[in-house]
Amino acid sequence: MKLIIAGIGITIIITIVILALAIATLVKVNNQTNDRPYVDTSSTTTTTTTMTTPGNLVLAESIRIDDVMNYLKELQRIATANNGNRAVTTTGFNETLRYIINTLAINTNYKVSTQFFPIRQFALDGIPTLISSINGVSKNYIYSTNLAAADFYHIQFSIGANFSNFMPLTAIPNVGCSDADWRNANPSPGGRVALVKRGICAFEEKGALAAKYNVSALLIYNDGATPDRVPPIAVGLGQENYLPALFLSSSVGQELVNAAQNTSTNAGVRIIIQVKDLPISPIGNICADTPTGDITQTIVVGSHSDSVPAGPGINDNGSGSTANLGLAIALARLFNNSNYAKYKYRVRFCWWGAEEIGLLGADYHVKQAKISNVIGERLTDYLINLNYDMLGSPNYIFGIYDGRTANNDTPVHALPGSNKITAVYREWFDQQKLPSTYTDFSGRSDYGPFLAEGIVAGGLFSGGDDVKSAEERNYYDQMLGQGLGGIAGAIHDPCYHQACDSIQNINVFVYEKMVQAAAYVLEYLARQDDLKQWLYPE
Numbered sequence: 028m029k030l031i032i033a034g035i036g037i038t039i040i041i042t043i044v045i046l047a048l049a050i051a052t053l054v055k056v057n058n059q060t061n062d063r064p065y066v067d068t069s070s071t072t073t074t075t076t077t078m079t080t081p082g083n084l085v086l087a088e089s090i091r092i093d094d095v096m097n098y099l100k101e102l103q104r105i106a107t108a109n110n111g112n113r114a115v116t117t118t119g120f121n122e123t124l125r126y127i128i129n130t131l132a133i134n135t136n137y138k139v140s141t142q143f144f145p146i147r148q149f150a151l152d153g154i155p156t157l158i159s160s161i162n163g164v165s166k167n168y169i170y171s172t173n174l175a176a177a178d179f180y181h182i183q184f185s186i187g188a189n190f191s192n193f194m195p196l197t198a199i200p201n202v203g204c205s206d207a208d209w210r211n212a213n214p215s216p217g218g219r220v221a222l223v224k225r226g227i228c229a230f231e232e233k234g235a236l237a238a239k240y241n242v243s244a245l246l247i248y249n250d251g252a253t254p255d256r257v258p259p260i261a262v263g264l265g266q267e268n269y270l271p272a273l274f275l276s277s278s279v280g281q282e283l284v285n286a287a288q289n290t291s292t293n294a295g296v297r298i299i300i301q302v303k304d305l306p307i308s309p310i311g312n313i314c315a316d317t318p319t320g321d322i323t324q325t326i327v328v329g330s331h332s333d334s335v336p337a338g339p340g341i342n343d344n345g346s347g348s349t350a351n352l353g354l355a356i357a358l359a360r361l362f363n364n365s366n367y368a369k370y371k372y373r374v375r376f377c378w379w380g381a382e383e384i385g386l387l388g389a390d391y392h393v394k395q396a397k398i399s400n401v402i403g404e405r406l407t408d409y410l411i412n413l414n415y416d417m418l419g420s421p422n423y424i425f426g427i428y429d430g431r432t433a434n435n436d437t438p439v440h441a442l443p444g445s446n447k448i449t450a451v452y453r454e455w456f457d458q459q460k461l462p463s464t465y466t467d468f469s470g471r472s473d474y475g476p477f478l479a480e481g482i483v484a485g486g487l488f489s490g491g492d493d494v495k496s497a498e499e500r501n502y503y504d505q506m507l508g509q510g511l512g513g514i515a516g517a518i519h520d521p522c523y524h525q526a527c528d529s530i531q532n533i534n535v536f537v538y539e540k541m542v543q544a545a546a547y548v549l550e551y552l553a554r555q556d557d558l559k560q561w562l563y564p565e
Contacts, residue, residue: 081554085367087455087546089357092539098349099341101126103530106339111526113334113345115381116148116308123332123348124311127378130352135359137315137376144312144391146381147266148305149183156299157273160193161286163293168279174258179275182230182247183263183384187302188271193295194220194243196287204228209240217241220296222284225250229471231385234264234272244298245272248280253494253518260524261337265385271300310380312388315355317362320373322403324559326552327375327482328354328545329389329473330415331382338526342533343491344382347415350542351376354549370553372410373403379473382416389473393480406480410558411444414474414486415545419538420520422495422513424503426488427452428474429465438481444562445478448485448548455547461540462506464499466490483562485548487541489534490519 102123106112109119124141131139157168157179168178197216201208203223209216221242223233230247237245245264249256259274275283286294313332316322330347334340355376361367379388396406414428430445449465456463466488470476474484495513503512513519522528555561 081551084547084550084554086357086361086550087543089361090353090542090546092535092542095349095353095542096535098130098352099345099533100530102345102349103339103341106334112336112338113340114336115146115310115333115384120333124313127313127332127348127352131315131355134356135315136318137355137359138318139313139315142312142314142392143309144387145307146310146384146387147184148308150303150305151181151301152303153301155181155273156297158297159283159294161292161294174260177259177276178279179273180259180261181300182272182274184265184268185272185300185302186269188244188298188300190297190299193297195295196220196222196283198222198284198287202226202228203233203236206236209236218243220244220246222246222248222280222287224248224280230262231265234268234270238270242270245270246275246280246283247272248275249277251277253516255518255521261335263384266387271298273298310388312377312380312392314375314377317358317370317374319369321371322373323408325373325375325409326549327377327409327412328549329377329379329412331388331473332378333380333383335383335524337524338528340528341530342419342520342528343417343523346418346533346538348378350415350418350545351378353542354546357546372553372558374549374553382473386473386475390476393476397480406482409482410562411483411552412474412477413545413548414472414484416472416488417491417520418487418489418541419533420489421532421534422490422517422519422521423534423537424464424466424490424499424519425456425462425540426464426466426490428468428486428488430468430485432468433478434469437478440563440565441478441481441483443564444483445485447562448483451548451551452485452487452544455544459540462503487544489537489541492518492520492523494518
């Protein structure tokens with residue numbers, strides 16, 4: 028308990044310091060930027076590819092950060108008025124959709140459409156029970172909605188369980204993200220309760236592998252890498268999960284792993300989880316199309332509109348949602364200017380529902396597009412998906428999805444274009460004399476379903492629950508000024524998936540730069556003479 032209390036205190040201190048750093052960074056770097064001479068970008072070379080930048084790109088300059096922040100403050104107001112969150116199946120989520128639709132109607136002449144899909148709902152029907160038996164000694168673990176005081180917590184979309192006997196354990200090597208991890212488990216996981224450490228892949232992937240190897244139940248545990256990664260956290264295993272599952276603190280997880288790995292120890296657990304049988308609930312996607320541009324050559328700009336139940340989700344992903352809204356409105360204003368040439372390609376701005384429980388909205392949209400015969404609604408009408416999920420993290424990175432880290436089963440024709448998009452984002456940050464960091468591109472956000480079907484994808488990410496390394500901090504210090512690179516050893520967003528992910532959690536300097544980068548890339552693509560050939564050269 029002392030360790031947990033100390034950890035909470037450290038987290039609060041870190042958050043305060045990061046916010047102070049954000050203010051300092053905003054002042055210092057904006058001053059540096061204003062003092063820079065004009066740089067001719069008509070022909071720019073990066074380390075990965077050579078590109079000719081179309082002239083007269085003005086969308087990034089037309090984005091007003093005050094407008095985007097006002098949209099974000101409205102999402103905060105919605106969450107505050109609706110039990111502190113905007114999670115799917117709540118009034119907060121429904122009001123978020125209504126706000127986006129109304130704001131588009133007032134500020135654009137786009138064609139706005141909604142698309143609804145059903146999801147399973149999840150709710151407990153009693154307090155879960157977790158009891159261990161190690162060499163005949165039983166121990167009851169604490170369940171609490173106060174995660175700092177909990178030994179374990181429920182996982183959304185777990186099924187019910189009532190183990191009458193203690194079930195044997197097995198610890199999965201590494202983090203249970205590959206078939207090799209599961210095949211190398213000793214003893215074999217079939218019929219046992221599997222212990223899997225948090226990390227690398229999505230929780231849904233861990234759940235899918237657990238089901239593949241026929242476990243009786245899944246216990247995911249925190250990794251203890253930093254004080255805020257000691258207690259259990261609230262996660263989901265997605266709509267396709269049909270395993271009983273719980274999330275453990277790092278200390279409880281390691282205790283059970285040690286027992287499972289000791290061949291002289293007789294270790295097992297009893298699990299009781301009672302869940303309610305709730306009706307199917309409809310969830311909405313929103314898409315808004317520019318009135319001009321070739322509908323068979325569409326640029327899709329996407330972000331997810333839902334939060335987790337634990338908090339208002341202002342960075343995750345109000346920041347992406349309102350960046351998308353700001354891009355859409357800024358472009359509509361430019362299109363109303365007769366001096367601004369219309370794009371050759373249609374732009375479709377989309378807000379996906381239910382990302383936080385398994386990328387469900389984007390996945391549904393892609394599946395429907397794949398079977399559609401309607402011109403303009405077919406998957407073949409999409410050239411690229413640009414994804415914006417978390418753009419204002421306090422202890423930030425300027426993260427660019429790295430096309431080189433796409434999953435091995437990604438259709439090969441989507442790779443050249445995805446790598447080119449990585450380079451275009453990097454080009455903008457280089458032009459602005461800002462640092463940037465390549466980040467994972469394995470399909471863990473809404474671009475995943477598009478990329479898996481062979482649609483070129485790219486995007487930005489300011490960091491979630493990954494820890495900032497000293498090397499990364501030093502690099503950012505070198506680029507921005509000493510002391511402005513953040514805090515090494517702390518996660519990029521200390522309020523990730525927590526109640527404190529509020530409007531105060533946004534690093535405004537970082538957010539503005541990420542929105543400008545997003546605008547630059549959209550306009551860069553839209554001004555290409557033959558975007559399809561540029562993205563799919565083969």
